[in-house]
Amino acid sequence: MALKISKGTWEQLRRHGEETYPDECCGVLVGEADGEGVKSVKGVVRCGNLRSDSPHDRYLIDPRELVRIQREARGRAQDIVGFYHSHPDHPARWSQTDLAEAHWTGCSYVITSVINGKATETTSFNLMANPGEDETKYFEDEEIRVE
């Protein structure tokens, strides 16, 4: 299980969180999955955070943007491989809310911890589901390979 990303794209992702600080940033990871656990991120698409009522600790991507991004990705023979968001002044680990609101099994959820406006750690988690049990899902730590 690993997520490959170019240095430039990785820095774009992290800088987004710095720009939106103290609010959470969010966006989509577009690329390819090799079917054997390795996903390659070819690009990131910034999204707006619909949770204007609580943007410092909540994010929601407009489904309309997801529809558009998916369509454009498919046009380039790519796909949505995951999402990223930031945790302002909070560790780069998934929270209960992150897990409860995660529904794209097989996709990577990347989190960047932004402390006092500076991006610190970036981690990735693959959303797994127990086969046959729709209620149980969990995040598995995933290696990020910056190339």
Add this chain to the structure above:
Amino acid sequence: MKVSIPTPLRQYTAKQATVEVSANTVGEMLDKLTGRYPELRKQLFAENGKLRRFVNVYVNDEDIRYLENGNTPLKETDTVSIVPSVAGGSVAVNSPLATTLSNDEVLRYSRHLIMPEVGMTGQQKLKAARVLCIGAGGLGSPLALYLAAAGVGTLGLVDFDVVDFTNLQRQIIHTVEDVGRPKLDSAAEKLEAINPFVNVRKFETKLTSANALDLFRDFDIIADGTDNFPTRYLVNDACVLSGKPNVYASIFRFEGQASVFATKDGPCYRCLYPEPPPPGLVPSCAEGGVLGILPGLLGVIQATEVIKLILGSGESLIGRLLLVDALGMRFRELKLRKNRDCPMCGANPTIHELIDYQEFCGIRGEEAPVTASVPEIQPAELKARLDNGDNVFILDVREPHEYQICNLGGYLIPLGDLPARMNELDSSREIVAHCRSGVRSAKAVTLLRQAGFGKVRNLAGGILAWGEKVDPTVPKY
């Protein structure tokens, strides 16, 4: 038209990212799609037949919720996209930051909000609260219903049982259509229907020493609605060890008790009952009966105490045992104090982990049923003997009110009266003793044999088994 399938769902559509479907409306399209790929159904739809709340369906660029939902018309040139939501946050839902109320919630809870004792602050505390209800039965039904209505943010339910017909007399969260279904599914559905803002978490498992502490970790308050002593002690101990209050209630026939245990300075269940009663002494609802309204009364008292703890208002039942006598409609109180020598919560506790509660309550797991060591006769054999005209004396050891429900024409001597009335029986005759399920009559046979009755046997399974195997017109009760 094209239906775009998101990554997580492609495993159910033979890996296809786009599926062609012909339909006139979104509803029809979804029916056809899930007809073609049945495994997709569970991913998209909840058990009540509605789309799961995190599943967004777009026709071109419009959310069907702003069109006509399932009735939204479709043209061949449309593209339908199924898009699970993408959201999250940096803190858990129970943080005070996460409990702002939406306009819908403000309207829903207006009757709370206009009282200064609750107000916005109180309602937000309710939304931030996480309550675990052990049991979705007699006590759990009213408890969970009212907590959901009040706006408790997270409600956990623990129950592994299935709805039985005899539950409907008091377990009002379940209906006729739920008989045979897991109680959790039935309960969760009704709670979500009353208040979709509540996060209902289901735990379809038996609460054990192996899982209790883990389960309790994600909750703030535990409400004990169980029906057996081993679990009561388990819940208490796990609450003390986890530092979470135990809102307790129990019922028996026409009486109930309620209190709040396991707070830092207050007593725990063991302070009141250091030892469980001997097994078999206190009958269950199935054995002793219970007035249907009673768990309703006590369950709402429990819900009240939970809410008071969350709001921090009123006078809690900590240190008070409320005794309810429904027949007399009298409410009494006993003062309870933390037992300084309590092995669980006292000054020098000796219990630091969860134990084997079955053993503690004297129940040896695979204990041989008391009926096995007593000579028995099966219902079919008894019937054959009676049809043959044999001179068999049938002794019924149930209570008079049971005889009125159904009987085999037997001679009635309730078990409690048997020692005093044995002289009414002829020891030279062949006697078959029966009760409802065979447990009491087994005791009767033992008693009679000890008194010298040589030809006495127990009807295996009692009149219930007779009804099942010989005469289906005999009502079960």
